[in-house]
Amino acid sequence: MVYDPKIVSSRRDMLKKSAALVAGSAALVATGPALASEQCASKQPKFDEIYDLIIVGSGFAGMSCANQAAQDGAKVLVIDKMPVFGGNSTINGGAMAVAGSALQKKAGVEDSVELMVSDMLKAGRGMNDKHMLKLVCDGTAESAKWLEDHGVVWKPFVQHFGGHSVPRTLQTRESSGSGIVRPLIETAKKHGVKMYDKTEMRGFVEDDNGRIIGIKVQSGYFWPKTKTGTPKVFGARKGVVMATGGFGRDIPFRQIQQPKLTDELDSTNQPGANADALKQMMLIGANPVHLDQIQLGPWSSPDEKGFGTASQFNTIAVYPKGIVVDVRTGERFFNELADRKTRSNAILTRRDDQNKPVYPVGFTNAEGAKRAQTLGWGLKYDVIKKADTLDELAKLYGMPADKLEKQVARFNEFVKKGHDDEFNRPLETAIEMKEGPWYAVRMWPKVHYCMGGVRVNTNSQVLRLTDDKPIPGLFAAGEATGGIHGASRLGSCAVAEGVVTGRNAAKNAVTQTAAKLELA
Known part of the structure; x- marks a missing residue:
């Protein structure tokens, strides 16, 4: 016409x-x-x-x-x-997915525009506009450098966000957009x-x-x-x-x-x-x-309004370094590094007989939380809770302590051998959580x-x-x-798309x- x-x-x-x-x-x-x-x-x-x-x-x-x-x-x-x-x-959390960054090369991470396109297509369930998707991925490395030239400062390490095959996320020094x-x-x-x-x-x-x-x-x-x-x-x-x-x-x-x-x-x-x-x-x-x-953000907490403190804590600490469990069983129920749609859908299934939410709990120890800049604020406002032992953590959230301890032990074995037998989660950035203190937060998705x-x-x-x-x-x-992201956007790809x-x-x-x- x-x-x-x-x-x-x-x-x-x-x-x-x-x-x-x-x-x-x-x-x-x-x-x-x-x-x-x-x-x-x-x-x-x-x-x-x-x-x-x-x-x-x-x-x-x-x-x-x-x-x-x-x-x-x-x-x-x-x-x-x-x-x-x-x-x-x-x-926003100030995180940008970049294929082929200097920080990746420094960390020995092998990446490519084609791999980033493949990851986004997988998360998008194949609904993505492939021409625009290629344009975005192809422009990330040059645009990240362009941002640096305009005064943006990245943290000195690359991160592994859910749904990405390799660590490729840069984040601002402020942990904020x-x-x-x-x-x-x-x-x-x-x-x-x-x-x-x-x-x-x-x-x-x-x-x-x-x-x-x-x-x-x-x-x-x-x-x-x-x-x-x-x-x-x-x-x-x-x-x-x-x-x-x-x-x-x-x-x-x-x-x-x-x-x-x-x-x-x-x-x-x-x-x-x-x-x-x-x-x-x-x-x-x-x-x-x-x-x-x-899209719903799977890292949000029902204990605060808006983006809050839990989002950054979960993104940088719980999901790559810790685990998420159902409080009724003390056990994991999904891959913590799956794409956002998969994680949100899994969390939303946690409901009681009256269909009311049963908020899962995500946690890690002090080693896993050491780079979480919002930890202090989350503790101050009681969104994030601290426990010295797993038994104390279980009591805080009404979890079965024996099952929780067994779950942590199983996960540590997976990390040690390099394979997650339960949910096939990538373990490149995971750690063995052998001792406390422990830091935890309740989770429930928000429109994002x-x-x-x-x-x-x-x-x-x-x-x-x-x-x-x-x-x-x-x-x-x-x-x-x-159209660029299809059915689900991978974390840190919004900054990439926008820039x-x-x-x-x-x-x-x-x-x-x-x-x-x-x-x-």
Whole structure:
């Protein structure tokens, strides 16, 4: 089907009426501001401000895009609806999967782009967009070095995250995504990138040929007060990049995709992580893919809100160095280094006769926990508990002490001989846990990441639902896109995706012919 700008209004009406069929988005009638993108009249609109590139969102993808575009000579604006920059990226664990890093080579780890692609395909159950997947994996080593050049500092060792065949994860010195976002914001500002917080995007501006030439915003917006702020229109000569993240906190919308993900399940996301920007893209014809593929984080704890302290503790200590057991038996019940979907599904099976959660317990000893930077905070807030002996640990959580001790002994034997006879877990980073003190935490998954979003090509152009051709002037990067991770994202691949696709969007957007725009 060939795109005809004369029928854009009727097509938009059709999309509004059929959005529920397209992506289950009956949430178009739900909360928030009116989400209608308006077609400009034939007369060329005038803008309050004009830039080469406008980036919506200030996380990994947005700030990587901004820095790359500025580096390539573009005049750039970044907007974010929240009062602080960074979004979910700032509270992310700051871990990036990299195939072929210097730290891998130093540690003697043999890796390749092909192996990383294979691991992500396996975790994604083969649903991945292979072209985009290859683009991301192929760009990780160069992008990790690029981040270093922009002030990011990695810990001096490589980590083994669940679902990866080999240790390939680098993590910021801060154990937080802020260790990436903050340096990128600093360098972006030094290169003249304009950044507006409390600025919510309310719609796209299109020219007579259907090209995106700007956005409508509410400036001075105080989330979530929808009636606050002042309307403005910003022009984009070369394009708009949507780096708006996922919709993990948008409970009505996520329930349309996955009815079981009710408000009973907490989320690791920041409060503003909703589907508003995704709906805006759908309203101008963007193709939504994999919206029902929503990931739960298997390292979360029910004893704290949001991302918390347990997530980092479990990721760096329990899963690679310890074990997770059912409190009723004191025994393991899954591979602690499986992909996130497998681990979350296993944990969610731990329920009593009334279908209420029976929270499993993950633990390791002092040797296993020595690199866990959130251990002190977890102990302070009683999320992580300390026990001097296994018998004391069993009493803390009501576990059978004899079975717990036998389980630890069995696991130590597996580590000693180098093979897990129970669940075939990789043991390269495991340790023999021979003595205490022990550190433990209760576990229960939380909504963490949206694998679905809008479909893009390898130029990061957003593709139209009706003909799979690019919507002129519209690009997307990071979690706002769909298809790269398939059914399940491997841990530490979000940073990889965000940085690589953000830079890719910038490189392609700045080459576009500049639209002729006028200031008001």
